[in-house]
Amino acid sequence: MRETALTIVENKEGLLITGINCFDLDLTLHCGQAFRWEKNENGRHHGVAFGKMLDIRQTAQGVLLSDTSTADFEQVWRGYFDLDRDYAALCDNFCADTGLKTAVEQFPGIRILKQEPWEALCSFIISQNNNIPRIKGIVTRLCERFGNPLGQGDFTFPSAQKMAELNTDDLAPLRAGFRARYMIDAAQKVASGEVKLTELENAPLDEARCELTKIKGVGAKVAECTLLYGCGRVEAFPVDVWVKRLMEELYPQGLPPCTNGSQGIAQQYLFHWRRQQ
DNA sequence: AACCAGGCGCATA
């Protein structure tokens, strides 16, 4: 983790951030790690995270954030977009491996979003045996129905405390299917403190995995996704059907050493690369 | 109309 030299300039359109290396906003928001971003015309992306809405787009000058403030940029978006991680150095390391080199060169600029732990957990419970458009639909209905309104049709992601008060019948309108009871169980265990999500950021990885799999509907894959996307654990390595195929074909002995410590980031490049065939 | 989708729980051996 290194301080990168970001420049923040306020203009009439919002906050212009320059000096970000290795950042493709479109890829990052729509590569299947987050489910609450919509791209509209003019290449603007609109979404909500950490209870804040954001309008963001990438131009030749840099990355332009609208409807936000410098305070929110520092407190929320800087961390969310992982802007203080040196992806150039990371990708440089990855390129020691020819497969990863191809993936990185073909899709440069993918970053791992640091999402809220509860949102990541709940979203990836919904993701199981499901496809991305439908995952987005379920998450959207969940937020509209049980989140707090932010105005202009935006809603926060509902808290675990709020969802712990609900039952599976309440979730029926979401059409989440068999996943509804898993969502309720997760909400109850998080709200009660039986599973302490904030402690997973620093716990030994195996211990963190073990904690998460206490929740019904959370197996190895969902636990790993929660750790990677929600707890900042970039060494977590989710293996879905795409990555499984890829591992069997390319890395039967396991990931190359150049990914050590950042296996989850390598995974995101490999996942996207393999899916684009 | 069968098959698939960023899996998991459960039964069976």
Add this chain to the structure above:
DNA sequence: TATGCGCATGGT
């Protein structure tokens, strides 16, 4: 410990 099947829902 290891496999196989059912699961809700919706899109091809």
